Amino acid sequence: VARAFVLSDGAFGLSALKTRIDALDGKVDAGLQIELYGGIADQFRLAARWFLSNELQDAPLAETVLRYRASLEALRESYTLTPGDATTIAALSKHVPEDLARDWTLMRHLTQALDVALLARQTGKAPGAVAVTYAALGSAIGLDRLRSLAGKFSPPEHWDRLALQRLMDGLSQSQRGIAARLLNDGASVEDWTKAQGAQLERTRSFLQALEASGDLSVAKLMLASSQIQNLG
Amino acid sequence: VDLLWFGGIGTYIKASSQSQMDAGDRANDALRINGNEVRAKVVGEGANLGVTQLGRIEAARTGARIDTDAVDNSAGVDTSDHEVNLKILLGGPVMRGELSLEERNTLLASLTDDVARHVLADNYNQTLALSVAQTRGTQDLDAHGRLMRDLEARGKLDRAVEFLPGDAQLKTLANEGKGLTRPELCVLLAYAKLDLDAEVLASPLPDDPFFASLLAGYFPQAAWRPFRKNPNAIA
Numbered sequence: 001v002a003r004a005f006v007l008s009d010g011a012f013g014l015s016a017l018k019t020r021i022d023a024l025d026g027k028v029d030a031g032l033q034i035e036l037y038g039g040i041a042d043q044f045r046l047a048a049r050w051f052l053s054n055e056l057q058d059a060p061l062a063e064t065v066l067r068y069r070a071s072l073e074a075l076r077e078s079y080t081l082t083p084g085d086a087t088t089i090a091a092l093s094k095h096v097p098e099d100l101a102r103d104w105t106l107m108r109h110l111t112q113a114l115d116v117a118l119l120a121r122q123t124g125k126a127p128g129a130v131a132v133t134y135a136a137l138g139s140a141i142g143l144d145r146l147r148s149l150a151g152k153f154s155p156p157e158h159w160d161r162l163a164l165q166r167l168m169d170g171l172s173q174s175q176r177g178i179a180a181r182l183l184n185d186g187a188s189v190e191d192w193t194k195a196q197g198a199q200l201e202r203t204r205s206f207l208q209a210l211e212a213s214g215d216l217s218v219a220k221l222m223l224a225s226s227q228i229q230n231l232g
Numbered sequence: 233v234d235l236l237w238f239g240g241i242g243t244y245i246k247a248s249s250q251s252q253m254d255a256g257d258r259a260n261d262a263l264r265i266n267g268n269e270v271r272a273k274v275v276g277e278g279a280n281l282g283v284t285q286l287g288r289i290e291a292a293r294t295g296a297r298i299d300t301d302a303v304d305n306s307a308g309v310d311t312s313d314h315e316v317n318l319k320i321l322l323g324g325p326v327m328r329g330e331l332s333l334e335e336r337n338t339l340l341a342s343l344t345d346d347v348a349r350h351v352l353a354d355n356y357n358q359t360l361a362l363s364v365a366q367t368r369g370t371q372d373l374d375a376h377g378r379l380m381r382d383l384e385a386r387g388k389l390d391r392a393v394e395f396l397p398g399d400a401q402l403k404t405l406a407n408e409g410k411g412l413t414r415p416e417l418c419v420l421l422a423y424a425k426l427d428l429d430a431e432v433l434a435s436p437l438p439d440d441p442f443f444a445s446l447l448a449g450y451f452p453q454a455a456w457r458p459f460r461k462n463p464n465a466i467a
Contacts, residue, residue: 002432006442022356037364061442158374 001048007055008047010065011072011114012107014040020100028095036096036104043107049165050114071117072110074127078135079109084148108151112138115176123183134179136189141200141231142207143175146224153216160218167221174228196231203227236272238282238301245270247286255284267291270298277301285395285415292413299362300418306358310351318343318455325459339455346452362417369411376412376420377402383423394419 009015021036055064081089085105092101116134120127138144150168155161182192193200206227210220238244243257248266255264267283267290275291275298277283282301283291291298318340325331331339365372380396383389391398396416397405405411412420432438448456 002428002435003437006437010442034363034367037360038367041364041368058436061440065442154371156371158378 001052003057003061004048004051004055005044006061007051007059007064007068008044010061011068012043012047012110013069014043014107017100017103017107020097020103024096032095039104039107043111046108046111047114050111050169053169054114054118067121068114068117071120071127071131072113074131075110075113075116075135076106077128078131079106080135080139081106082144082148085109109144109147112147112172115172119176119179119183123180125183130179130183133182133189134175137175137179137182137192140189140193141175141228142204143171143228145211146171146207146221149211149216150221155218163218164221167218167225170225171228174225174231178231199231203231233272235274235276236270237276237278239278241279243281243284245275245283245287245291247284247290249290250284250286255287257281267296268294270294270296272296274298277304280305285419288415289395289413292415298415299359300415302422303358303362303418307351307355310354311347314347314350314450315340318347318451321451321455322459330459343452343455346454350450350452358421362414362421365417365421366411366414369417370409371411373402373406373411376417379420379424383427388427389423394423396420 018037018040021033021040024033088105089098089101092105112134113131116127116131119125119134120130123130135144138147147168150164153164155164178192181187182189207224210216210224213220242260242263243255244260244264245267246252246255246264248268252258252261252264255261257264267287270291273296275283275288275296277298277300280301283298285300288298288300322331322336322339326333326336369376377399380389380391381399384391389396396419397412437443
């Protein structure tokens with residue numbers, strides 16, 4: 001677990017981000033600082049869990065950190081801000097420097113860079129190309145919005161939180177599976193979208209309906225997950 | 233009152249559930265108050281044992297901002313820790329004749345401000361960790377419960393001895409939407425650190441070259457730069 005935390009810190013530069021929040025001492029409300037630190041704590045848990053499930057336990061730290069950092073940078077370039085991200089950044093920027101607001105907000109979304117790095121290694125493709133396909137797929141299916149919603153949802157029960165994490169892991173696995181196939185076949189996300197036709201439409205409208213139905217629940221996410229698993 | 237600060241010997245706050253005898257300081261029986269009577273916004277324990285642990289928990293539940301003496305006093309222990317480790321580090325150059333004992337002592341004295349900065353940074357981060365843990369205390373209550381049960385199962389913690397809540401009390405806290413208080417988190421943090429320290433030391437993790445910079449970063453640069461044999465090794 002300690003190794004996974006070190007990898008998370010290195011890949012996402014979490015200690016450096018923390019130092020930037022430290023620099024706000026006496027300039028912003030301490031409650032806001034604690035909230036920002038809490039986001040970093042969440043990111044540590046999220047990324048460490050990912051590393052524990054997906055990375056070799058004896059992987060050399062420096063080399064592994066560099067590999068993930070490259071994918072993170074690639075994904076940062078191809079990631080499109082959601083309207084929700086933009087609102088958060090704008091609200092935070094009233095109190096903290098804009099670049100900090102942006103990096104803090106993007107941090108959670110960039111967790112997907114971990115999937116991109118893994119895919120790049122599995123398919124032997126450059127992280128940049130993998131990031132483009134992975135991100136396009138996430139946006140075509142509507143997974144980015146679902147992730148964004150799930151990120152704001154924290155069930156009070158530990159077991160529900162665990163189930164939620166498993167579901168989100170499952171969604172990432174599906175996204176990785178489809179992306180790997182497209183990358184290996186040299187196919188585009190656009191072609192894939194056309195080929196999916198009605199099935200993809202059903203999934204998208206299901207996710208939209210779920211989004212409009214108010215608060216998330218583990219049950220709703222389980223249904224969303226099974227819809228996505230049906231995509232080929 | 234903004235700050236109630238303890239700087240000397242004596243136990244001045246206990247819990248209402250405790251007798252004066254429980255406080256174990258007869259000389260101050262006439263002065264002592266209960267945790268729920270503390271009207272100060274912040275309690276700082278510059279001295280040890282100014283407050284009983286149950287008194288701290290009661291004061292925290294009543295709204296006072298209070299850690300433990302071990303946390304408030306940690307700079308002293310941390311400074312000693314740095315001193316011992318600096319002496320071990322400089323033992324190499326002294327043994328090799330690169331540094332006389334007198335020169336070592338002068339060097340150690342010159343590092344005082346640097347060590348103070350390192351120690352204050354540790355203090356800052358430890359209380360920050362507590363603030364983050366406290367803010368998420370309700371949400372993380374079940375995780376804290378599982379940590380305590382795990383430590384107990386491995387014979388590393390006795391909740392009764394440390395005045396940490398048992399399973400029934402944890403259920404009540406959960407039903408009331410409460411988490412552990414800051415003084416309780418202080419104790420749990422200490423146990424978590426001890427356990428993590430033992431586990432990490434027993435693993436191959438510290439041998440990863442990645443940590444060379446972390447090790448060097450622990451010491452003031454002036455303590456190792458002049459004596460390093462190669463750029464990757466310290467002293």
